[in-house]
Amino acid sequence: MHKPSIGLRRLIQTGVFVGALTASVAGAAADTIKVGILHSLSGTMAISETTLKDAMLMLIDEQNKKGGLLGKQLEPVIVDPASNWPLFAEKARELISKDKVSAVFGCWTSVSRKSVLPVFEELNGMLFYPVQYEGEESSRNVFYTGAAPNQQAIPAVEYLISEDGGGATRFALLGTDYVYPRTTNKILRAFLNAKGVADEDIMEEYTPFGHSDWQTIVSRVKAFASEGKKTAVVSTINGDANVPFYKELANQGVKAEDLPVVAFSVGEEELAGIDTAPLVGHLAAWNYFMSVETPENAEFIKKWHAFTKDENRVTNDPMEAHYIGFKMWVQAVEQAGTTDVDAVRQAMYGQTVTSLTGTKAVMNVNHHLSKPVLIGEVQDDGQFETVWQTDGPVIGDAWSDFIPESKKLTANWTYPWVCGNCEKPKF
Amino acid sequence: MRQHHAYRLSRLFTIISLTLFLAALSVINGTNALATPAERDAALELLTEKSSKKRATGIDVLAASGDPAAAPILAAMADGDLYFQKTDNRVVIAKKQNDGYAIVDPISNEVLGVLPSSDLKKIRVNNRLRRQIRGVLGGLNLSHPNAEKRLVAASGLQKSPDPALRPALKKAFAAEADEDVKAAMAIALAVIDSKPEAAPEDRLAAIELLTDSDATEARIILTQLASDTEKDASIRAAATVALDTVEDRLFYYQALGSIFQGLSLGSVLLLAAIGLAITFGVMGVINMAHGEMVMIGAYVTFMIQEVFRSVAPEYFGLSLALAVPAAFLASGGLGVIMERSIIRWLYGRPLETLLATWGISLILQQAVRTIFGPTNREVGNPEWMSGAVELAGGVLLTYNRIWMIVFALAVLAGVWALIRFTSMGLEMRAVTQNRRMANSMGIRSGRVDALTFGLGSGVAGMAGVALSQVDNVSPNLGQAYIIDSFMVVVFGGVGNLWGTLVGAFSLGIANKFLEPVSGAVLGKIIVLVAIILFIQKRPRGLFALKGRAVEN
Numbered sequence: 016m017h018k019p020s021i022g023l024r025r026l027i028q029t030g031v032f033v034g035a036l037t038a039s040v041a042g043a044a045a046d047t048i049k050v051g052i053l054h055s056l057s058g059t060m061a062i063s064e065t066t067l068k069d070a071m072l073m074l075i076d077e078q079n080k081k082g083g084l085l086g087k088q089l090e091p092v093i094v095d096p097a098s099n100w101p102l103f104a105e106k107a108r109e110l111i112s113k114d115k116v117s118a119v120f121g122c123w124t125s126v127s128r129k130s131v132l133p134v135f136e137e138l139n140g141m142l143f144y145p146v147q148y149e150g151e152e153s154s155r156n157v158f159y160t161g162a163a164p165n166q167q168a169i170p171a172v173e174y175l176i177s178e179d180g181g182g183a184t185r186f187a188l189l190g191t192d193y194v195y196p197r198t199t200n201k202i203l204r205a206f207l208n209a210k211g212v213a214d215e216d217i218m219e220e221y222t223p224f225g226h227s228d229w230q231t232i233v234s235r236v237k238a239f240a241s242e243g244k245k246t247a248v249v250s251t252i253n254g255d256a257n258v259p260f261y262k263e264l265a266n267q268g269v270k271a272e273d274l275p276v277v278a279f280s281v282g283e284e285e286l287a288g289i290d291t292a293p294l295v296g297h298l299a300a301w302n303y304f305m306s307v308e309t310p311e312n313a314e315f316i317k318k319w320h321a322f323t324k325d326e327n328r329v330t331n332d333p334m335e336a337h338y339i340g341f342k343m344w345v346q347a348v349e350q351a352g353t354t355d356v357d358a359v360r361q362a363m364y365g366q367t368v369t370s371l372t373g374t375k376a377v378m379n380v381n382h383h384l385s386k387p388v389l390i391g392e393v394q395d396d397g398q399f400e401t402v403w404q405t406d407g408p409v410i411g412d413a414w415s416d417f418i419p420e421s422k423k424l425t426a427n428w429t430y431p432w433v434c435g436n437c438e439k440p441k442f
Numbered sequence: 443m444r445q446h447h448a449y450r451l452s453r454l455f456t457i458i459s460l461t462l463f464l465a466a467l468s469v470i471n472g473t474n475a476l477a478t479p480a481e482r483d484a485a486l487e488l489l490t491e492k493s494s495k496k497r498a499t500g501i502d503v504l505a506a507s508g509d510p511a512a513a514p515i516l517a518a519m520a521d522g523d524l525y526f527q528k529t530d531n532r533v534v535i536a537k538k539q540n541d542g543y544a545i546v547d548p549i550s551n552e553v554l555g556v557l558p559s560s561d562l563k564k565i566r567v568n569n570r571l572r573r574q575i576r577g578v579l580g581g582l583n584l585s586h587p588n589a590e591k592r593l594v595a596a597s598g599l600q601k602s603p604d605p606a607l608r609p610a611l612k613k614a615f616a617a618e619a620d621e622d623v624k625a626a627m628a629i630a631l632a633v634i635d636s637k638p639e640a641a642p643e644d645r646l647a648a649i650e651l652l653t654d655s656d657a658t659e660a661r662i663i664l665t666q667l668a669s670d671t672e673k674d675a676s677i678r679a680a681a682t683v684a685l686d687t688v689e690d691r692l693f694y695y696q697a698l699g700s701i702f703q704g705l706s707l708g709s710v711l712l713l714a715a716i717g718l719a720i721t722f723g724v725m726g727v728i729n730m731a732h733g734e735m736v737m738i739g740a741y742v743t744f745m746i747q748e749v750f751r752s753v754a755p756e757y758f759g760l761s762l763a764l765a766v767p768a769a770f771l772a773s774g775g776l777g778v779i780m781e782r783s784i785i786r787w788l789y790g791r792p793l794e795t796l797l798a799t800w801g802i803s804l805i806l807q808q809a810v811r812t813i814f815g816p817t818n819r820e821v822g823n824p825e826w827m828s829g830a831v832e833l834a835g836g837v838l839l840t841y842n843r844i845w846m847i848v849f850a851l852a853v854l855a856g857v858w859a860l861i862r863f864t865s866m867g868l869e870m871r872a873v874t875q876n877r878r879m880a881n882s883m884g885i886r887s888g889r890v891d892a893l894t895f896g897l898g899s900g901v902a903g904m905a906g907v908a909l910s911q912v913d914n915v916s917p918n919l920g921q922a923y924i925i926d927s928f929m930v931v932v933f934g935g936v937g938n939l940w941g942t943l944v945g946a947f948s949l950g951i952a953n954k955f956l957e958p959v960s961g962a963v964l965g966k967i968i969v970l971v972a973i974i975l976f977i978q979k980r981p982r983g984l985f986a987l988k989g990r991a992v993e994n
Contacts, residue, residue, distance in 0.1 A: 061816035243665030266840040272572040
């Protein structure tokens with residue numbers, strides 16, 4: 016009877032030991048909070064999205080140095096959807112169900128967002144989307160930290176109509192042929208009509224992704240501008256097609272004081288490949304410029320240069336959107352005391368973060384931010400200089416007031432509405 | 443802080459009252475009194491204001507002061523070189539240097555030393571102020587000794603007309619000796635005279651003058667006068683007639699412009715397709731990696747420009763001349779290696795060749811992405827390729843496109859001469875026409891294959907140098923051109939360089955005439971459908987090879 020009892024004790028000891036071991040291994044795994052990064056690192060969109068991945072890594076690294084979140088370290092999980100829209104959905108599913116990430120920061124084009132949307136809604140994930148977009152959407156599972164049309168397109172056109180912006184009464188709307196430019200231009204056309212601009216004074220023109228031969232379009236815009244009214248160009252041209260577009264403008268001698276071009280998808284990163292001296296005075300509308308002079312921004316740029324070990328790297332608006340989104344998520348998780356998606360979502364509403372432009376960014380119940388709108392002029396060093404800005408933050412509007420069927424809709428994810436596109440409250 | 447504000451406010455008040463007083467004074471005198479330093483300083487003080495309205499006033503006051511320094515100060519302001527010192531609001535002209543800004547006093551032109559950027563604040567201009575300065579400078583520089591400055595002044599006045607400057611402009615017009623400047627001044631006068639405030643007979647005379655002008659401004663004014671906003675019916679009628687005349691004349695220029703644009707698009711297609719006309723047209727290899735040869739040529743250009751930037755930036759203009767042979771050797775060498783290691787095992791098996799070369803294209807793309815990164819690389823345009831020459835009536839021929847056409851034709855001529863006149867060309871033709879016969883004549887057909895493929899790839903590399911000037915240099919560059927290249931070669935007729943030439947230019951011109959009507963996206967689709975239909979009718983393309991060689 017002696018031996019077996021020792022054996023039993025041994026067995027129990029071993030069992031406890033193994034159990035403790037497993038528990039500690041499991042404990043180590045549970046000691047990190049996983050954050051998904053869903054940005055294309057190859058393909059056509061890599062140009063813009065790679066920077067956002069780096070920005071996220073910097074933010075996570077910084078948070079970890081501060082002691083992490085809820086006493087745990089943050090662990091970035093990077094996947095590469097390769098500018099391939101269906102692959103975005105696949106990678107999103109992998110992040111949520113296999114890697115069990117607490118939140119995902121990602122996407123750039125509206126196509127990619129539309130592709131992952133059903134996945135996030137089905138698996139109840141949480142996506143932070145950092146890019147200006149066409150609006151007309153509000154999902155319970157997405158926080159839109161980029162600009163809605165009323166935070167970018169509408170104020171930009173109002174500026175062009177104003178005396179300082181040149182008093183334009185005729186508009187050429189140029190865009191890449193996909194959902195964002197087409198929807199934005201639909202809203203702009205309705206807005207311009209409401210301002211008394213007739214349809215014959217609006218020219219709309221679309222080009223494929225990566226269009227490189229801009230001769231015809233630029234000459235046509237010049238002819239359109241020579242018909243007696245002050246004209247301005249509104250560009251929703253996306254991606255690297257902008258480089259040959261601006262080169263053609265410069266070569267054909269289009270001067271900003273005669274025919275200003277205001278762009279919604281051209282930031283510091285896109286200008287990096289162009290000689291901007293002939294483009295001085297052309298405009299861009301964003302919620303942030305690298306040239307903004309605030310202590311927050313100076314510190315951010317310093318950290319960015321230190322993190323990338325490159326003094327020439329620029330910062331841009333979507334990076335600021337990730338900065339705000341990430342800080343808000345951290346605050347919401349701390350407030351909720353958990354990373355549970357439903358609890359964090361409730362804690363998100365009303366979170367405020369001091370943005371890099373020094374204003375208080377607030378997360379509203381329609382999942383859009385309140386941010387100031389800035390209009391900047393291209394400078395000869397590839398930077399923008401703010402020439403106009405709104406007095407205070409503007410609340411992002413998911414559904415445009417200028418499209419009659421959208422005007423009726425409300426996005427409000429708190430009781431009693433709890434809905435992204437309803438005409439009356441659900442409860 | 444508050445005290446400072448109060449101080450500034452009171453300063454501002456004095457300045458404004460002073461300006462008003464001086465303005466009143468100059469009106470009474472009827473001439474611009476010579477500037478007093480106080481007046482000029484008041485104007486400079488206004489320029490440092492935050493509100494753009496006050497800066498606009500400052501510009502007017504400065505211009506009206508008659509101070510000789512006014513024109514250079516305003517020119518510097520328009521160029522974004524005008525700053526003020528944060529400590530004492532002193533206005534200075536600053537130029538960026540390595541270690542800060544070199545400061546010059548705008549009035550005495552005295553060099554004041556170098557200041558860090560943190561001590562300076564830029565005097566901001568927006569598009570409205572730029573237009574205002576252009577008009578004001580036009581007035582100030584009308585009697586400038588330099589004819590070029592006078593021309594700029596006159597064309598500035600065309601765009602930003604100021605009726606108050608009419609007497610000065612008339613005087614300058616009468617005194618002007620230079621033909622071009624005189625013509626520009628005449629239009630500027632006509633633009634001012636066409637305004638509703640002018641006398642009706644002056645307005646009719648202005649319309650007549652504008653009818654003969656090809657300037658864009660003339661058309662803008664005439665359209666305005668012919669529209670409903672014009673109250674005077676006789677003016678409206680005259681302007682409508684004039685506008686028709688102008689538009690008839692411009693129609694021809696615009697057609698010429700469209701043909702030029704078509705030729706330039708055609709030359710891009712031609713460049714991309716010549717290499718393929720050799721590898722696919724002559725050798726029959728379906729080379730899906732053709733686009734990547736173009737891309738490698740573009741990256742060679744980038745590397746050579748990087749070397750020039752760091753070693754000899756003053757000779758940057760020559761970088762392209764060096765890039766052409768370098769790209770030829772790099773892509774050509776790669777082509778030879780590809781042919782010897784892979785493609786030669788696959789002759790006569792088109793499907794396998796297609797898959798293998800497609801695989802190579804993916805490998806090359808990813809290799810470039812790994813080495814150079816996924817983002818676009820900046821390839822600069824040398825000075826002689828920037829800008830444009832104006833045909834007439836606002837139709838512009840840009841230099842980069844002109845050079846592109848010249849280069850494409852030169853490359854085509856070179857390849858044609860090589861195939862037609864050299865012994866290598868002879869061997870190439872012999873091998874493609876009848877390999878076994880050529881072998882038995884002592885031609886080493888393996889070597890000829892490698893060289894032919896190398897030639898085709900090398901030409902693609904040279905195309906990459908040219909394309910780097912009009913498109914983005916990224917790992918995806920080649921993909922954008924592979925389909926177009928096949929389209930041109932098949933449309934023009936396989937194995938025929940003339941077919942490639944005619945095919946490229948006719949596709950380019952067709953595209954450019956369709957684009958204004960149908961839009962860029964639909965235009966491309968229409969051209970593609972048209973080619974498919976054409977190939978159904980004539981499967982061998984425009985210029986079909988005849989004879990026994992074809993039957994193999």
